[in-house]
Amino acid sequence: MTIRRGKVFYKDYFAGIIQEDSNGVSFTYDKEYLKNKNAKPISLAMPLSEESYNDKVMLPFFDNLIPERWLLEIAEQNWKINPRDRMGLLLAFCKDTIGAVSVIREDENE
Numbered sequence: 357m358t359i360r361r362g363k364v365f366y367k368d369y370f371a372g373i374i375q376e377d378s379n380g381v382s383f384t385y386d387k388e389y390l391k392n393k394n395a396k397p398i399s400l401a402m403p404l405s406e407e408s409y410n411d412k413v414m415l416p417f418f419d420n421l422i423p424e425r426w427l428l429e430i431a432e433q434n435w436k437i438n439p440r441d442r443m444g445l446l447l448a449f450c451k452d453t454i455g456a457v458s459v460i461r462e463d464e465n466e
Contacts, residue, residue, distance in 0.1 A: 361462040362447050366398050374459060376443040380412040398457050414442035421450045421457065 359377045363370060369392070372385040383402065389395050390404055397403045399417040409415055414422075422445045423431070431437045437444050450459040 360443050360447065362443075362450075362459040363462055364398060365458045365460070366396060367456050369395075371395075371398055371457075373462070374415075374418060374443075374446070380410060381414050381418075381443065382408045382410045383415055383418070384408040414446070418442075418446055418450075418459070421453055421455075421459070422446055423449050 359375060361373055361375045364372045364374055364383065366389075369389060370386055371389045372383055374381065374383045383398075385404060385406070387406070390406065395404055401417055402409050402415075413419075419442055422428075422442060427449070428439055428445070431445060431448060432439055435448060437448055439445070446459055447461045450457075451461075452458060
């Protein structure tokens with residue numbers, strides 16, 4: 357399986373890395389972000405921690421960032437992204453979200 361990674365930002369601050377590999381999906385806060393006295397958790401379900409958050413499938417907080425309905429249909433039709441490819445959708449659509457958290461494909465320039 358190909359490892360896919362995204363940089364996670366809280367507002368304009370690099371907060372950590374989300375990664376999908378053969379073990380599932382993980383999110384790890386950046387060590388420099390954790391040192392910042394003004395650092396905020398990206399989600400109440402994922403408080404600031406040096407430990408990674410792991411799951412066999414997409415972590416619920418990130419899954420909820422992915423668009424639904426008509427926008428999901430656009431992705432399916434125009435970009436040929438399978439709606440079950442949650443990491444692909446997250447990396448394609450969550451660069452500019454409504455909230456404070458955004459996800460940018462790691463190989464993309466910010």
